[in-house]
Amino acid sequence: MENQILYEVENQDLERLLEIFRPAIKKSLINTRMQEREDLEQEISMKILEKLSYLQEIRTPDFFEFIEHHVD
Amino acid sequence: MMTVREEEFFKKYDAMMKQPIMKEFLKSGDNQRIFNKAINDMDKESIEQLNASFRRYYKNIILISYISKTIHFSAIEFDKKLRNYYKKNLPIPGVTEKSITQEKHLLMDLLMSTDEDTTFINFQLKQKNISDYIANAHLNSKMKLLSNKQLRILELIYIHNFNNKQIAKILNDSEQTISYNHQAALKKLRNACKQEK
Incomplete structure (x- = not known):
């Protein structure tokens, strides 16, 4: 599906987002000891949830803005 | 065109x-x-x-x-916080650092002991098998490929947080053997999972 992450962020679908990023999250867990990994996973989910509305508000340039802005 | x-x-x-x-x-x-x-x-x-x-x-x-x-940095941040926490909060008031190492030694002695006293048997019964900690069913089914010794080593490393030196003492073996068996066990599991794919 095209622009899937954007789609999930717009729908505020945390579950789906976490599912998509699951491999990346699992990989980041090796930073910490075995006993704390579950807590870390929770913490990461929380962080993403906190950022969701901010992520929705991010404004990106459109095609001509992008192309004109970068031409000098 | x-x-x-x-x-x-x-x-x-x-x-x-x-x-x-x-x-x-x-x-x-x-x-x-x-x-x-x-x-x-x-x-x-x-x-x-x-x-x-x-x-x-x-x-x-x-x-x-x-x-x-976000994922990458919160993982790093989390670990940093945890380390700081342990550094600041251990020893807890009233508990000296010495008594913590003593406690760990006690556990070690218990694990090393050959005496069959009832506390030890109860203690052993309470010990969970390492397979109980593995949520991934796929990986769990591979655990039977490992020898008992390897299972024991994984358990001591990942559940009890002992280092190679301490495990060598507990199992009455050399550090090298422990390290070798640890690596061999991980390699075996990794290969078994790869093959399935």
């Missing part, structure tokens, strides 16, 4: 069109079509459409990068 307008456009914005993000954006057939239509017709509607699809495409990429970074 490029039309004159497309050629002009590519000439004017040469550097921009060579950017990876542009190339990736135009790889999608839909985007390519929208792009061509907008450049050739230059009517308001198709330009708007091009602008909108690019905006969405770009935002999607920004979101991926943002979320990946």
